[in-house]
Amino acid sequence: MDFTLNDEQQMFAETATTLFGDTCTPDHWRKMMEAGTAFDPDRWAQIVENGFTLLMLPESAGGLGLTELDFALIAQAAGYVALPEPLVESAGIAVPMLAALAPDHALLADPSAIIAIAPSANPVVASADVASAILLEKDGHAFLATPDKVTLTPVATIDPLRRVFRVDWNPANAQDLGPADWTLATDRAAVFAAAQGLGLAQRSVDLAVTYAKDRQQFGKPIGSYQAVKHHLASAQVAIEFARPVVLAAAASVGQQDVYSRARASHARTAALEAADKAARASIQVHGAMGYSWEVDVHLFLKRALALTGSWGTPAFHRARVATRLFNRPAGPDQTFAREA
Amino acid sequence: MDLSYTPEQQTFRAEVRHWLEAHVPAHPLEHFDATRAGFEAHRQWEATLKSGDWGMVTWPKEYGGRGLDLIQWLIFEEEYYRAGAPGRVNQNGVFLLGPTLMEFGTHEQKQRFLPPMASGEEIWAQAWSEPQAGSDLAGVRATAMRDGDDYVLNGHKIWSSRAVFADWAFGLFREPGSERHKGMSLIFFKLDQPGVTRNPIRKINGHVGFAEIFLEDVRVPAFNRLGDEGQGWHICMATAGFERGLMLRSPARYQVAAAALADLWQARKDTADPVLEADVVRAFMNAEAYALNIYQTASRLIAGAKIGPEASTNKIFWSEMDIHLHQTALAILGTEAELLPPAGQHDWLDDYIFALAGPIYAGSNEIQRNIIAERMLGLPR
Ligand SMILES: Cc1cc2nc3c(=O)[nH]c(=O)nc-3n(C[C@H](O)[C@H](O)[C@H](O)COP(=O)(O)OP(=O)(O)OC[C@H]3O[C@@H](n4cnc5c(N)ncnc54)[C@H](O)[C@@H]3O)c2cc1C
Numbered sequence: 001m002d003f004t005l006n007d008e009q010q011m012f013a014e015t016a017t018t019l020f021g022d023t024c025t026p027d028h029w030r031k032m033m034e035a036g037t038a039f040d041p042d043r044w045a046q047i048v049e050n051g052f053t054l055l056m057l058p059e060s061a062g063g064l065g066l067t068e069l070d071f072a073l074i075a076q077a078a079g080y081v082a083l084p085e086p087l088v089e090s091a092g093i094a095v096p097m098l099a100a101l102a103p104d105h106a107l108l109a110d111p112s113a114i115i116a117i118a119p120s121a122n123p124v125v126a127s128a129d130v131a132s133a134i135l136l137e138k139d140g141h142a143f144l145a146t147p148d149k150v151t152l153t154p155v156a157t158i159d160p161l162r163r164v165f166r167v168d169w170n171p172a173n174a175q176d177l178g179p180a181d182w183t184l185a186t187d188r189a190a191v192f193a194a195a196q197g198l199g200l201a202q203r204s205v206d207l208a209v210t211y212a213k214d215r216q217q218f219g220k221p222i223g224s225y226q227a228v229k230h231h232l233a234s235a236q237v238a239i240e241f242a243r244p245v246v247l248a249a250a251a252s253v254g255q256q257d258v259y260s261r262a263r264a265s266h267a268r269t270a271a272l273e274a275a276d277k278a279a280r281a282s283i284q285v286h287g288a289m290g291y292s293w294e295v296d297v298h299l300f301l302k303r304a305l306a307l308t309g310s311w312g313t314p315a316f317h318r319a320r321v322a323t324r325l326f327n328r329p330a331g332p333d334q335t336f337a338r339e340a
Numbered sequence: 341m342d343l344s345y346t347p348e349q350q351t352f353r354a355e356v357r358h359w360l361e362a363h364v365p366a367h368p369l370e371h372f373d374a375t376r377a378g379f380e381a382h383r384q385w386e387a388t389l390k391s392g393d394w395g396m397v398t399w400p401k402e403y404g405g406r407g408l409d410l411i412q413w414l415i416f417e418e419e420y421y422r423a424g425a426p427g428r429v430n431q432n433g434v435f436l437l438g439p440t441l442m443e444f445g446t447h448e449q450k451q452r453f454l455p456p457m458a459s460g461e462e463i464w465a466q467a468w469s470e471p472q473a474g475s476d477l478a479g480v481r482a483t484a485m486r487d488g489d490d491y492v493l494n495g496h497k498i499w500s501s502r503a504v505f506a507d508w509a510f511g512l513f514r515e516p517g518s519e520r521h522k523g524m525s526l527i528f529f530k531l532d533q534p535g536v537t538r539n540p541i542r543k544i545n546g547h548v549g550f551a552e553i554f555l556e557d558v559r560v561p562a563f564n565r566l567g568d569e570g571q572g573w574h575i576c577m578a579t580a581g582f583e584r585g586l587m588l589r590s591p592a593r594y595q596v597a598a599a600a601l602a603d604l605w606q607a608r609k610d611t612a613d614p615v616l617e618a619d620v621v622r623a624f625m626n627a628e629a630y631a632l633n634i635y636q637t638a639s640r641l642i643a644g645a646k647i648g649p650e651a652s653t654n655k656i657f658w659s660e661m662d663i664h665l666h667q668t669a670l671a672i673l674g675t676e677a678e679l680l681p682p683a684g685q686h687d688w689l690d691d692y693i694f695a696l697a698g699p700i701y702a703g704s705n706e707i708q709r710n711i712i713a714e715r716m717l718g719l720p721r
Contacts, residue, residue, distance in 0.1 A: 001349060001411050002342045003632075003639035069341060209717045224720040226706075229713030233656075236712055240653040244632035245625075251341045266625045318621050325624050326606065330599035332418035332592035333353070335631045336343050 001336075003244070005073070013073035017080070019046055024081035026296050029161065038084040038163040039130045048112045053091040061103050063095075068188060072195040072250035079199025079275075082299045084161040086127035088192045090114045093185050094135050101142055101177040107133055119182060119189075122310050124164035128152050135180075138171060142180035149173040159302040187253050187261055189311035190268040194246045196307060197271030200300045201239045204278035205232055207297055208285040215287075222285070231281040238274035245270050257339035262324030265317035272314075275304035345415075352408075353415050359392050360423040368684065372429040372502070373549035379463075379505040382429035386460025395458030396434045399442065403450050404458030410638035414591070421592035432502060433457040433464035435587040437510050440526075440579040444567040452563075453528070465503035465531065467511035467553055468576065470496055475707050477512070478520045478573065482555065484513035484527055484565075491527055491565065493535075493558040499701075503551035504540045506531055511555075512572055524572030528564040529555070545693045583702050585651025586638070589658045591631035594665065598627035600686060601669055612672045619668040626661040633657075649715035652708035659698030659705060666692035 005013075023043045032040065047053065055071050057063020071092050078087055094115035098105055107113045116131035120138070128134055128147060136143045136150075150169040157164050209232060212223030222228050249267035252260040279301035283290035290297050308314065328337065345353070369385065370378030389395055390404065398413045399405025408416075428434065434457060441450055456462040473479035482495020493513055503509060509531055515523035531538060535558035540548035567575045582588075605612070605620040633654065641647070669688040670677040681687050699705040713719045 001345050001635070001639075003636040004643055005341060205717070209719060212719060221720050223713075226710065229717075229719050230706070230709045232717055232719070233709035233712035236716060237653045237656050240650060241626075241629045241633055241657050244636040245629050247341065247636070248343060248632050251343050263628075266628065270625065270629060318618060321625060322617065322621050325602050325621060330595070330602055330624060332422055332595040332631070335418075335591075335595070335628065335635070336345070 003247070005069075005247075009070055009073060012070060013077060015050060016052065016074045016077040019050060020077050020081040020083060024083060029082070029296060029299065032084060033160045038161050039127065040085065044085050044112065044114075047085065047087055051111075052087060053095070053111045056092055056096045057099055057108060058096075058103070061099050061108050063099070063108075067251075068191055068253040069247065069250040072191055072246060075192040075195035076199040076246075079196030079201075079303070080203045082161055082200065082203075082303045086114055086116065086130070088196065089117055089126055090131070092192045093117055093188050096188070097135060097142060097180055097185050098144070098177075101180055102144075105144075117185070118167055119185065119311060121186075121312055121316075123166070124155050124157075125167055126162055126164050126310075128165040128167060129154075129163060134167065134169075135177075136167065136169060136174060137180070137182055140179050140182065142177045142182075143169075143171055143174035144177055145169055145174035157306065159299075159306045161299060162303070162306055183261070184253075184256060186311055187256070187264040190264040190317065191246065191250045191253055193307045193311065194242070194249065194264075194267035194271035197268070197275040197304060198239060198243055198246055200275040200304050201235065201242070201271070201278035204275070204282035204297060204300045205235050205239070207295075207300075208232055208282040211286055211289070228285055231285055235274070235278035235281045238270070238277050242267070242270035242274045252338075255338050258324050258328060259337050259339065262321045265312075265320040269314060269317055269321070272304055272308045275300065276308070279304055349411065349415060352412055353419060356394075356416050356419040357423070359394070360419055360425055363388055363392065364423045364425045368424075369426050371547060372427060372505075373543070373547040376505055379429060379502075382426055383460045383463060385426045386428070386430055386463075390459035395460075396438055399438065399454060399458065403442075403454035405454075409642055410586075411635075411642070414635065414638055417590040418592040418595075421590065421596045424596075429502065430457060430460055430463045431588075432466045432506075432510075433462070433508075436466060436579050436583050437464055439582045439587065440575060441566065443578060444571075444575050449563070449566065462508050463502065463506045465500045465506040465509040465551075467497040467500045467503065467509040467529075469499045471498050471552075475704055477576070478524075480512050480514060480524065482511065482513045483516045484525055485516055486562075486569075487559075489562050490559050491525075491562060493527065493529060493555045493560065495555050497553040497555070499541070499550050500538075500553055501550045501701075503531060503538055503553055504548050509553065510566070512576055514572075515570070518570075521573040523570050524576075525569050526566045526572045526575045527560060528566070529558055529560050533558060533560075535559070544696075545690055580703060581647040581651045584655040584708070585647040586634065586641075586654075588702060589654075591627065591634045594627040594630055594658065594661060597662075597665055597691070598624045601665060601672075604669060604672055604686075604688075608672050612674060616668060616671055619664070619671070623661070623665040623668055626657075626664065630654075630658055630661060649711055652703075652711040652716075655702055655708050656699075656705050656712075659695070662695040662698050663692075666695045 054063040055066045059065035075088050094117040113132040116125050116128045116134040118125040118136045134145050150167050152165040155164050155166055215222050246267040249263040282297045289295045369381040372379045372382040395404050397406045397408045397416050400407050470480050484491040484493050510528050513527050535556045537554040538551045541550050543549040601623050
């Protein structure tokens with residue numbers, strides 16, 4: 001029993017934090033929003049260069065063969081900058097699914113290829129315009145289609161750094177890869193949404209802390225007032241009690257049982273609630289500034305909102321926890337239980 | 341990260357479970373705060389625990405422990421709560437003073453105080469709060485006047501849990517004339533010694549759960565001072581870190597309660613308000629989150645880290661989760677919520693009333709939020 005991260009994991013995460021921190025600054029966000037784009041080819045090239053797209057690809061297919069836990073740390077760093085590029089969807093969810101179904105597929109040999117993924121639970125698919133291919137769910141099967149074989153209709157979303165599309169497609173024009181493990185994909189999506197949620201939440205708190213130290217009212221920094229302090233402290237509590245769940249969930253995805261599914265759903269619930277709570281606290285602490293487009297807090301609120309509705313609603317994920325709670329023993333000796 | 345128990349840890353769990361199955365009293369003991377008889381029955385249980393060397397598993401063997409690590413302590417606690425074993429009447433000793441003694445005590449002090457603490461021969465109360473010094477603990481006025489090899493203690497302590505029946509107290513005193521955080525010392529005194537008067541105070545559940553203590557020229561040897569003279573504040577904060585961050589509230593306590601809540605829901609869901617299922621699931625998730633957080637903390641401490649201000653987030657989390665869990669239980673009980681349960685049945689009502697104290701003791705949640713904001717987030721005072 002050991003709940004600590006190893007040096008390699010921490011180093012990988014630090015590399016991601018630095019890369020994202022350097023290239024995904026408020027200036028970048030602004031430029032992208034003005035240009036109306038949600039994809040920066042330069043940043044994507046650096047992401048590829050650092051090996052982040054190979055993380056979840058098995059070594060046999062030329063990848064790094066690392067685990068959900070390793071990837072979750074990258075996803076957390078992505079959340080901290082509200083990363084626009086579809087790293088999580090493509091490298092975290094679509095790539096391992098494609099590798100499981102068609103390990104020799106040519107797309108997997110190209111680390112810069114983006115694979116979008118459209119589970120039937122989602123009404124829209126993110127970043128389909130920049131994808132080399134889209135994985136689509138139908139009757140439990142996964143179909144692979146190139147963007148020219150489907151009809152993509154852009155749909156307006158509140159998140160200015162996300163591009164989403166409705167996909168109209170005909171299975172006759174797509175490659176049927178056979179029955180796919182959409183439950184496993186949902187687990188990964190839940191864990192990585194949760195990890196992004198941790199990053200979103202912490203960024204919201206950090207932005208508010210910086211502002212509250214600086215902004216003066218009644219002759220003092222507003223951060224010296226308890227009402228302000230307590231908003232942010234409560235948000236931090238939510239983060240502290242989501243983080244270990246996210247890490248444990250990421251470490252147990254491979255179990256693929258009722259326990260690991262419940263934990264993934266729990267992680268997602270707790271972390272996205274923390275992200276929402278922190279973003280709202282941050283807006284409140286910024287006052288009217290927080291309500292303005294110029295201050296970046298709204299990006300974190302909006303991303304949390306977007307993630308909360310994708311890959312299953314909160315009710316769907318609560319039901320997965322309920323299934324575990326009401327059909328398996330609960331209690332203090334069951335924290336790390338797994339199906340025999 | 342490896343979230344599975346080693347074979348040794350599994351064997352240890354089996355050993356604890358086996359011992360508890362053979363020793364946990366078949367009928368619940370009377371509450372230790374209700375009567376002297378209930379208190380003494382719990383003292384007897386502490387002695388039974390000690391007979392199996394289970395008094396405090398993390399202490400070194402020479403002081404009455406087993407020299408085990410914090411993961412094994414968690415396993416012990418899990419089995420302890422799972423078995424429905426009696427509450428620890430000496431928790432102020434074993435979980436608060438014990439770790440502090442281990443860190444700041446001399447070898448002689450450890451030898452003198454830890455073994456009888458582990459066996460329940462000496463049961464401890466914490467005497468920090470005063471009528472004028474609650475949240476603002478640096479405002480304590482009780483004094484310790486040095487007189488040769490002794491201290492002479494004077495003052496008025498209050499809200500001291502278990503002090504009505506306990507044997508010893510660890511109190512916070514100041515050098516006469518000293519101010520605020522300076523000049524304080526942590527000093528032990530016997531609750532039945534000349535000059536000590538204790539008056540029971542009834543809690544809102546009617547039990548005499550805590551006491552006020554008057555000290556008039558109470559003479560104790562300087563040996564009873566923990567740490568250096570004037571170091572009392574520093575030591576108290578270390579104790580408080582343990583209290584809030586790890587030991588005061590075992591995750592197992594809430595996991596048992598959450599499992600019982602799930603059973604209550606299953607038994608009553610046909611008639612209860614359907615929206616409550618979401619709260620039952622949330623209570624379970626909260627208890628799991630708390631357990632995972634504590635496993636993470638235990639792993640960090642084993643790897644050499646120290647408890648920091650994040651301990652304050654724990655205290656807020658468990659106290660708020662406890663209230664939510666019990667509110668949910670009462671909501672499921674619905675029209676019967678106000679009725680005192682027959683003896684021997686799960687007392688959701690009394691546990692709810694107790695949960696309401698959580699945001700107050702061990703440093704109120706408002707104070708914890710201040711600590712998080714100032715020491716974790718770096719906001720100005
Ligand atoms: C069940 C129980 C058991 C206890 N056991 C013990 C024990 O064994 N030993 C012991 O020494 N003490 C014990 N206490 C006392 C406990 O530590 C104090 O109650 C606690 O520190 C708060 O102090 P107070 O009651 O004087 O409240 P006050 O300090 O008067 O606070 C009253 C209210 O004001 C708020 N407040 C005060 N200052 C601030 C501030 N700066 N910012 C924001 N809000 C503030 C508080 O949060 C609280 O809500 C126990 C209390 C309870 C309820």
